[in-house]
Amino acid sequence: MIPMNMVTPPPELAAITALQSKLVSALRPILPEHALLWEPEDTIPYECDGLAAYRRMPLAVALPETEEQVAQILKICFAMQVPIVPRGSGTGLSGGAMPISQGLVLSLAKLKKIINIDPFTRTAVVQPGVRNLAISEAVAHLGLYYAPDPSSQIACSIGGNVNENSGGVHCLKYGLTLHNVLKVRGILMNGEIVEFGSLAPDSPGLDLLAIVMGSEGMLAVVTEVTVKLVAKPKLARVIMASFDDIEKGADAVAAIIAAGIIPAGLEMMDKATTRAVEEFVHAGYDLEAETILLCESDGTPEEVAEEIERMTKVLEQAGASGIQISQNEAERLKFWSGRKNAFPAAGRLAADYYCMDGTIPRRNIGTLLRRIQGMEKKYGLACLNVFHAGDGNMHPLILFNGADQEEWHRAEEFGTEILEACVELDGTITGEHGVGIEKINSMCIQFGEGERESFWGVKSAFDPERLLNPDKAIPTLNRCAEYGRMRISGGNLPHPELERF
Amino acid sequence: MSATSNASIDLFQEQILAAVKNKTPLSIEGGGTKSWYGNANSYAKLDTRTYSGILEYQPEELVITACAGTPLKEIEAALADKNQVLAFEPPHFGERATFGGAIAAGLAGPGRISAGNLRDFVLGARILDGKGQDLSFGGKVMKNVAGYDVSRLLPGSMGTLSLLLEASVKVLPRPAATASLRCNITQARALQLLNEWAGQPLPLSASCWIGSSIGGNGELTIRLAGAAAAIKAAIPIMGAAVNASELDPQVASKFWAALREQQLAVFSNLNSDETLYRLALPAACGTLAFQNVNGDIALEWHGQQRWIKAPGDDATFTSIKALASAHGGHATRFKQGSNVDSGTQRFTLLSEQVHSTALEAVQTRLRTAFDPAGIFATSRLP
Numbered sequence: 001m002i003p004m005n006m007v008t009p010p011p012e013l014a015a016i017t018a019l020q021s022k023l024v025s026a027l028r029p030i031l032p033e034h035a036l037l038w039e040p041e042d043t044i045p046y047e048c049d050g051l052a053a054y055r056r057m058p059l060a061v062a063l064p065e066t067e068e069q070v071a072q073i074l075k076i077c078f079a080m081q082v083p084i085v086p087r088g089s090g091t092g093l094s095g096g097a098m099p100i101s102q103g104l105v106l107s108l109a110k111l112k113k114i115i116n117i118d119p120f121t122r123t124a125v126v127q128p129g130v131r132n133l134a135i136s137e138a139v140a141h142l143g144l145y146y147a148p149d150p151s152s153q154i155a156c157s158i159g160g161n162v163n164e165n166s167g168g169v170h171c172l173k174y175g176l177t178l179h180n181v182l183k184v185r186g187i188l189m190n191g192e193i194v195e196f197g198s199l200a201p202d203s204p205g206l207d208l209l210a211i212v213m214g215s216e217g218m219l220a221v222v223t224e225v226t227v228k229l230v231a232k233p234k235l236a237r238v239i240m241a242s243f244d245d246i247e248k249g250a251d252a253v254a255a256i257i258a259a260g261i262i263p264a265g266l267e268m269m270d271k272a273t274t275r276a277v278e279e280f281v282h283a284g285y286d287l288e289a290e291t292i293l294l295c296e297s298d299g300t301p302e303e304v305a306e307e308i309e310r311m312t313k314v315l316e317q318a319g320a321s322g323i324q325i326s327q328n329e330a331e332r333l334k335f336w337s338g339r340k341n342a343f344p345a346a347g348r349l350a351a352d353y354y355c356m357d358g359t360i361p362r363r364n365i366g367t368l369l370r371r372i373q374g375m376e377k378k379y380g381l382a383c384l385n386v387f388h389a390g391d392g393n394m395h396p397l398i399l400f401n402g403a404d405q406e407e408w409h410r411a412e413e414f415g416t417e418i419l420e421a422c423v424e425l426d427g428t429i430t431g432e433h434g435v436g437i438e439k440i441n442s443m444c445i446q447f448g449e450g451e452r453e454s455f456w457g458v459k460s461a462f463d464p465e466r467l468l469n470p471d472k473a474i475p476t477l478n479r480c481a482e483y484g485r486m487r488i489s490g491g492n493l494p495h496p497e498l499e500r501f
Numbered sequence: 502m503s504a505t506s507n508a509s510i511d512l513f514q515e516q517i518l519a520a521v522k523n524k525t526p527l528s529i530e531g532g533g534t535k536s537w538y539g540n541a542n543s544y545a546k547l548d549t550r551t552y553s554g555i556l557e558y559q560p561e562e563l564v565i566t567a568c569a570g571t572p573l574k575e576i577e578a579a580l581a582d583k584n585q586v587l588a589f590e591p592p593h594f595g596e597r598a599t600f601g602g603a604i605a606a607g608l609a610g611p612g613r614i615s616a617g618n619l620r621d622f623v624l625g626a627r628i629l630d631g632k633g634q635d636l637s638f639g640g641k642v643m644k645n646v647a648g649y650d651v652s653r654l655l656p657g658s659m660g661t662l663s664l665l666l667e668a669s670v671k672v673l674p675r676p677a678a679t680a681s682l683r684c685n686i687t688q689a690r691a692l693q694l695l696n697e698w699a700g701q702p703l704p705l706s707a708s709c710w711i712g713s714s715i716g717g718n719g720e721l722t723i724r725l726a727g728a729a730a731a732i733k734a735a736i737p738i739m740g741a742a743v744n745a746s747e748l749d750p751q752v753a754s755k756f757w758a759a760l761r762e763q764q765l766a767v768f769s770n771l772n773s774d775e776t777l778y779r780l781a782l783p784a785a786c787g788t789l790a791f792q793n794v795n796g797d798i799a800l801e802w803h804g805q806q807r808w809i810k811a812p813g814d815d816a817t818f819t820s821i822k823a824l825a826s827a828h829g830g831h832a833t834r835f836k837q838g839s840n841v842d843s844g845t846q847r848f849t850l851l852s853e854q855v856h857s858t859a860l861e862a863v864q865t866r867l868r869t870a871f872d873p874a875g876i877f878a879t880s881r882l883p
Contacts, residue, residue, distance in 0.1 A: 018586075031808075045790050050688070063543075072871075102591070118785070120697075120785065121783065121784035123784070143700070143701070156835050162696065165650070167644050175617065176644065177636030178650075178653075179617055185856070188863075194856050194857065195856040198829060198830070198854075199785070199829050200805065200829060200831060201613065201806060202607075202831075203781075203831065204848055204850060204851055204857070205851045205857075205860065205864055205883070206654060206662070207653065207654060207657055208654075210620055210650055210653035211654050213650060215650075231699075231703075233702055254561035256562070257562075258561040260584055260674030262584075262673065262675070272859075296583065299727070300730070300731050301736055302728070302733065302734045303730050305730065306677075306730040359642040359644050359645060361564075363559065388644075392642050392643065393642075425639070426641055426646040427642050428644075430644065430646050431642070432644050434646050435646070439647075443647065443648065447647075447648060448636075451636050451638060451648065452648075454630065454636060454651065454870065454871065455648050455649055455651075455871025456559070457871065459649075459868040461863050461864075461870055462866075464866070473648070474648065485636075
């Protein structure tokens with residue numbers, strides 16, 4: 001989708017080539033031939049993750065097949081002081097797996113065995129490269145499933161989910177990855193094997209599992225994950241409610257929660273999105289509505305009937321201009337199809353789209369949407385708004401043409417302004433996609449120097465040499481100082497050091 | 502924030518800086534209701550109760566933000582007023598329990614098995630670190646992956662990492678309906694059934710089995726919570742399996758509160774030379790054989806949390822730790838009788854766990870990062 005550019009050789013090419021051959025000869029004895037890539041034509045698929053706008057070529061890519069190989073790779077790189085960028089399925093949207101020029105990309109994709117499924121204790125032990133959806137598929141015959149369901153669940157890996165603390169459309173009721181993982185086995189940068197958490201409800205000492213969750217591959221390399229499985233609800237039904245005013249829709253979200261209901265899913269789409277997806281999926285959406293809410297109930301048939309009735313009443317009182325309730329599973333999936341296809345639909349409207357991930361308190365949803373409308377005019381770019389309304393997690397999709405450098409620059413500034421608005425409205429710059437390389441400058445806005453210094457303290461506690469994915473998520477003091485100056489002068493690209501398309 | 506609250510933060514900062522200067526650790530304390538929990542120390546106290554009050558609570562946001570010194574009962578009353586609850590049901594262990602104390606202790610009550618642990622509910626925290634720096638982590642929203650999740654490192658840290666000033670926690674609506682069932686069955690049968698039920702779409706929210714550790718029937722009480730229709734449908738299914746009777750709602754609510762507060766007979770009457778041991782175990786752990794157990798034992802969280810009263814000496818703790826560890830769990834000297842040596846190590850150490858030795862160094866470096874002078878290093882939690 002986004003055009004690739006030629007990689008221009010940096011000045012220190014000779015030094016890089018020397019390091020590359022040193023690294024490759026060190027890794028060759030411990031890896032099968034096909035598990036180590038260093039020729040540009042082999043490593044180019046790894047130059048970026050799901051955020052294709054940021055790309056860089058690594059020294060080499062290792063694709064270990066066993067935990068033992070992972071440990072050996074880490075020990076070798078530790079001894080050589082070569083930084084490592086761990087990578088799962090490469091579906092991340094914040095550039096968290098973007099390579100480091102003088103580093104190794106460590107792909108965990110080949111560690112994809114489901115090691116054990118235990119229906120009695122409702123747990124599954126899986127390797128990091130197992131796809132999110134593959135877990136639910138493997139346990140479906142037991143009436144169980146793995147609850148977190150990020151939109152990329154067909155492709156994203158559980159190791160990546162742990163590192164991003166991924167959510168999904170059902171996390172308001174069923175929680176994030178953090179709430180659904182009992183234990184993580186991993187390897188520290190020095191090659192030591194460790195276990196965070198346990199199958200017991202808690203572990204001795206500080207709760208290190210909590211801090212490893214969502215740590216963007218910077219604290220340890222995940223080699224095994226024990227997930228919680230939950231009973232599959234017998235039934236799910238969804239209400240599709242239209243509103244002729246965005247604020248009314250936002251208020252309806254608050255009213256549902258205030259009524260003591262935790263829907264299994266509570267999603268919102270604005271008019272621009274509805275129109276874009278309707279053309280794509282023909283779900284029968286109300287094209288006149290300013291906003292559409294999808295509100296799902298799951299559980300036993302009795303429970304669902306009771307909850308649907310309560311939800312309908314609240315939505316009517318909140319001023320819904322139209323209400324449809326799915327009458328069967330096919331219809332439920334049809335109602336959801338538009339929401340699930342919002343990203344590809346955006347892809348049809350413009351050459352490229354830039355997906356934001358800010359989260360704000362629910363009460364500020366209306367305010368943020370109004371501000372985004374203003375920004376559309378300011379930057380001369382259209383924006384589709386789809387979001388996990390239940391937990392205030394917004395995914396504005398900024399439409400632009402990546403072939404036009406200036407337009408991409410505007411899209412980035414548009415995105416940055418949305419994130420700044422999220423922080424100002426008591427929210428956060430990222431709800432579930434992670435900071436990665438993309439939002440690293442916005443971290444300077446959300447956190448002060450003291451907090452950022454503490455983050456580096458946490459980083460160094462696990463990885464004193466700062467070799468694991470060191471250029472992601474946590475900005476250095478220098479970077480923030482630089483960013484502050486740049487904002488004042490009002491010029492420059494957010495990441496002048498990176499290759500651009 | 503009011504002017505007085507800022508004044509108390511200033512005072513905390515002064516205390517911290519003085520402690521750094523004098524190299525004298527501070528023992529952080531709220532209402533002191535859990536002062537018996539964790540390793541003993543005689544360091545000077547830092548009383549958090551001068552910084553008290555609910556800062557922000559909007560029921561439709563499902564979040565409450567309050568100062569650490571706020572009485573826990575004040576928080577729960579404010580939530581009850583809006584028909585919401587702390588779903589992890591933190592034990593108070595006394596009238597003066599504070600919000601900050603509950604978070605630092607990290608303990609959860611009967612609802613933990615279905616709702617999740619206390620740390621699952623923590624969304625953000627404001628702290629003073631060991632240099633007196635005023636820092637905020639996390640936030641007030643459900644989903645937040647900006648920076649490391651430092652606020653979730655605080656639950657259960659027992660004040661050994663930093664001084665908690667404020668916390669934001671997720672709250673939930675009170676379940677639309679609840680019902681409790683009771684029956685007499687063996688421990689093995691209870692463990693089997695509870696795990697089977699937990700794997701089905703049933704509204705099982707809590708469980709407690711109390712009986713002898715050497716066999717025979719004990720009393721199993723279960724709590725169902727959720728939509729009224731779901732509970733109505735579940736009662737015949739679950740009740741019929743074990744010939745259970747439904748408890749009177751008032752009796753039931755008193756029972757679960759007494760369980761949470763450890764006021765049931767199985768917890769009380771601790772002899773002076775005995776210790777109440779807590780075992781945290783995987784769901785797969787079946788019936789365990791204990792030696793020298795006094796009276797009945799209690800199983801909560803479908804058997805994942807077990808309580809026994811036994812002699813408080815080191816040899817007994819060592820054998821209990823070994824038993825828990827052999828099953829993939831760990832043990833704690835939760836509460837000690839008056840004649841048991843107060844200087845004992847109450848916890849299982851990281852070095853005693855599989856694949857945890859390397860984590861000792863990580864933990865030490867983490868503590869140093871937040872507290873370079875070691876003024877929160879009271880050894881309360883090893």
